[in-house]
Amino acid sequence: MQKKGKLLKTLICGGEVSLAVCDMTAVVNEAIRRHHLSPVAAAALGRTMSATAYLCSWLKEEKSSLSVTIDGDGVGGKICAVGDGALRLRGFVEHPDASLPPRKDHKLDVGGFVGRHGTLTVIRDDGDGIPFVGTSALLTGEIAEDFSAYFLSSEQRPTALALGVRIGTDGKCLGAGGIFFQPLPGASEECLSFIEGAIGKYSNISLLIEEEGAEGILAGLSPETPIEVREPYFKCRCSRRRISSLILSLGRHEAEEILKEQGKISVYCHYCNTAYDFTKEDVETIFSKEGKHEK
Template identity: 25%
Template sequence: MTDTLVRAVTTDGNFRAIAIDATEMMAEVAKFHEASQLGTTVLGRALLGSLMVSNAILKGDERLAVVINGDGPAGKIVVEASAQGEVRGYVTNPTVELPLTAKGMQDVAGAVGSNGFLQVTKEIGEGDPFTGQVELMTGEIGDDLTYYMAKSEQIPSAVAVSVLVDPDGTVAAAGGFMISALPDASDEDITALEDKFANLPSISSQLVEGHTPMDLLFNLFGKDDVKLLATTEVALYPEISKRDYERMLATLPMKDLQEMLAEDHGVEIVDRFTGKKIQFDEAELSGIIAAKDAEGL
């Protein structure tokens, strides 16, 4: 089944909703990064949450970059996402491991830390990017994106993300939802929704049972009380090609390229988003230098 994100609205006009199932995409991400169960869970929550935020606040070709740095053992988390459903990201230390929490869950908050910030930079056309930053609340990522939406975007929202990783590293489920209050929602409406959250089965368990993103919203609001607006396929950004990396190398100062050739007889580039290594041997690097020299650069 293709990974999808749905956008919907409640029929009473009180809430806007986004839900996502990206289990297949997360299975691919886990292989890329050779991550631990905890590392996959951390990155997955950031990827899913960023996708939903991007679809809530962006349009067209706009993109955003999310950086989470809580001074925890997972290190920095970096994600890029678009309104078109594309995403990529990495965790500085994807092999992070910690004991399970008292509830037997992966310790995401312990891995991320809460002594730091969540920063969102939006590229919205030809103008300068806009950056908003909030302090981390818990390091659970969903809570922190919830706080960002209320503080920086002035949109009261609840962001819930869930990634279930089996002991062998297989991603069993990855999904979530984001509910945003619309102007007509009363305090009583919001309190009633919070009560529903408390009694809702876990997102992962619903996805494992075969529920779709719309089912997540049906189970929350009722099948007759939510209306589908749009469906978007979600996927990883296309990988950066070796040719693209060659162009990037060509932008480096000639002195740096010559030092690489003399000292290392080539260069190895590690793609942070996929973990893959791109090799340029001595002959290839010499060719880049010769082409740059011929252009007088």
């Protein structure tokens, strides 16, 4: 069975600051396995999925959903991550094999992969009919800074955060995730300056996650309320059944036209890198089942 990540939430600073720590190592490894990500692609998608998991942890309903798209001018192209209130996440990058030399400080060049010009867009559907759409301009392409700008400008929720992904020499993820300090409305000046001082200690968050785990990091910050434990994991919504009903909705005529032209119907899911092929016989079965249904 697929391993799951961990997202822990609590309050600190006399209940004035919401604190979350997520360990996304297992989720990032699953993304690497599915998409054959280069190290820098894994770092970019892993950071994006970590912030997406955090955003999803605020969704009210399990079936509410949220998507994040980072569209920059870097070598990696578009980065997309989607999740729901149950913290089932999926995501992809446009160019998973794009690579860049490491930066001078030996870190992966996430900014070069993402690009420094472009947008970060969040679409949130709480199930009440009108999705919320928030967009902000990219600041550095390092993703944590870009999300911080997004929280401030689009959500009016100043949030200090650090994100990180550590990739080993074998291409696997050793530690990934993030830490998020969000002062609640009316938080005191002391709390705000505490956060400002604290966030700087997490510039190497992926190493801390690898060594201490989310629990260890949280324990160091004296949680004041019972810790809410959530388990984000990689799960795509696509399935052969879902695609069968898509083909059904095309209608028999349209489906037969595609078969005539291409010999089969191929549907590709970007989110999990899975191809579904339907032969003439498969399509026939789909429509004949439907015929029986109607009678």
